[in-house]
Amino acid sequence: MTIYALSSGPGVSGVAIIRISGSETSEVIKSLTKKDLPKPRMATLRKINHINTSELIDEGIILWFPGPESYTGEDMAEIHVHGGKAVVLALQKEIAKIKNCRLAEPGEFTKLAFQNGKISLLKAESIADLISAETEIQRLQAVKIMKGKSSTKFNELREKLLKVLSFVEAQIDFPEEDLPEENLKIIKNDCSEVLNEINKILNDQKVGEIIREGFKIAIIGPTNAGKSSLINNLSNREVAIVSEIAGTTRDVVETHLNIDGYPVIISDTAGIRDSKDEIEKKGIRLSLKKAENADLKLVVVDAKNVDLSGFLNDLLKNNAILVINKSDLLNEKLDAEILKLNPVLISLKNNTNIDMLISRIKNSLKNKFISEEDILITRERHRQHLLQCVGYLEEFLLKNQKKDFDKAAEDLRLATRHLGMIVGKVDVEEILGSIFSDFCIGK
Numbered sequence: 156m157t158i159y160a161l162s163s164g165p166g167v168s169g170v171a172i173i174r175i176s177g178s179e180t181s182e183v184i185k186s187l188t189k190k191d192l193p194k195p196r197m198a199t200l201r202k203i204n205h206i207n208t209s210e211l212i213d214e215g216i217i218l219w220f221p222g223p224e225s226y227t228g229e230d231m232a233e234i235h236v237h238g239g240k241a242v243v244l245a246l247q248k249e250i251a252k253i254k255n256c257r258l259a260e261p262g263e264f265t266k267l268a269f270q271n272g273k274i275s276l277l278k279a280e281s282i283a284d285l286i287s288a289e290t291e292i293q294r295l296q297a298v299k300i301m302k303g304k305s306s307t308k309f310n311e312l313r314e315k316l317l318k319v320l321s322f323v324e325a326q327i328d329f330p331e332e333d334l335p336e337e338n339l340k341i342i343k344n345d346c347s348e349v350l351n352e353i354n355k356i357l358n359d360q361k362v363g364e365i366i367r368e369g370f371k372i373a374i375i376g377p378t379n380a381g382k383s384s385l386i387n388n389l390s391n392r393e394v395a396i397v398s399e400i401a402g403t404t405r406d407v408v409e410t411h412l413n414i415d416g417y418p419v420i421i422s423d424t425a426g427i428r429d430s431k432d433e434i435e436k437k438g439i440r441l442s443l444k445k446a447e448n449a450d451l452k453l454v455v456v457d458a459k460n461v462d463l464s465g466f467l468n469d470l471l472k473n474n475a476i477l478v479i480n481k482s483d484l485l486n487e488k489l490d491a492e493i494l495k496l497n498p499v500l501i502s503l504k505n506n507t508n509i510d511m512l513i514s515r516i517k518n519s520l521k522n523k524f525i526s527e528e529d530i531l532i533t534r535e536r537h538r539q540h541l542l543q544c545v546g547y548l549e550e551f552l553l554k555n556q557k558k559d560f561d562k563a564a565e566d567l568r569l570a571t572r573h574l575g576m577i578v579g580k581v582d583v584e585e586i587l588g589s590i591f592s593d594f595c596i597g598k
């Protein structure tokens with residue numbers, strides 16, 4: 156089956172790119188241009204016509220990439236035309252007339268590249284991350300994975316386990332021969348080294364996932380403290396409704412920001428108070444859950460009523476900045492116990508000390524991402540496979556001590572399999588759908 160899709164962005168543009176891949180690609184180009192194929196990998200200007208009537212659709216550039224030297228590993232072509240909607244639709248309609256041609260599914264071109272051995276699974280994921288990158292740090296992380304840093308490391312660990320597995324399986328095949336003591340030491344040492352390395356990789360504070368998904372900041376506090384005004388101020392636009400009526404915000408309102416190149420998701424939450432309103436109570440529960448899962452909490456309180464008892468005191472214990480709003484109404488010094496918490500005094504009404512608060516947020520971001528150079532995990536999928544690998548390796552080492560080689564070998568096979576699933580070295584059909592569905596259609 157030959158697939159095709161618009162690979163450039165949808166909507167009106169100067170140039171639109173239609174990508175085609177599959178065995179019928181050459182037939183598509185010949186039918187549309189009424190000429191022989193252009194020279195491989197050379198931009199060629201051609202008139203592009205309706206197949207049956209030879210009526211001109213547009214004049215554009217044809218790029219022909221015969222397989223296997225193409226992105227997908229199959230015969231592939233790109234047609235560059237003017238980016239009007241009518242032009243793109245007319246061209247796609249003509250391609251659809253050719254037998255065995257259909258519109259591509261999300262990520263299908265990259266999926267073919269993976270299945271044809273052109274790229275690893277990690278590189279496929281990094282391509283998706285690069286396309287969706289909104290900040291510099293996200294772009295840099297995607298590029299590092301594309302270069303093969305993670306693939307190289309995980310493949311090295313897998314190769315080491317495969318070597319150990321060969322020793323173990325040799326003992327199973329020839330049980331009458333005792334495995335030399337030296338080989339037993341190698342087995343134990345190599346597995347322990349792999350286990351320690353994986354544990355170091357896992358001990359990354361989930362920085363890779365945070366960079367990819369965004370640093371989560373929750374604005375939380377009692378009603379009428381200025382939480383919605385704060386998210387509007389930080390966003391430079393009206394994200395949340397601001398009102399003097401207590402309990403206006405009942406759901407979680409989120410906005411994505413770029414702070415010094417770091418991706419940030421800021422959440423405005425419902426004001427926390429005792430309420431009999433069921434909808435408001437549900438919003439308060441969501442607020443507390445959002446705060447629990449946040450990488451940083453901005454605990455906002457009113458300068459006229461700084462009461463940090465109960466839940467506020469608990470929220471300030473970890474990864475939190477105390478923000479005292481309406482400082483312009485403060486007529487006396489703050490209590491010494493409150494000052495120990497290093498609060499940021501702001502006035503959203505007068506736009507006072509907002510820069511100071513942003514500086515504190517930036518410092519929290521930089522401290523969180525201080526070890527980003529060593530990050531190898533960028534998705535929860537990678538982490539789960541590594542955790543599974545650790546579990547099986549620990550089981551293997553326990554059984555190996557008892558020299559129960561038959562059972563130990565299975566644990567080692569499963570540990571190796573989970574490492575292989577990260578880079579795509581084993582049958583991973585069950586996870587391909589979820590990975591490539593995140594791509595845009597033309598990729």
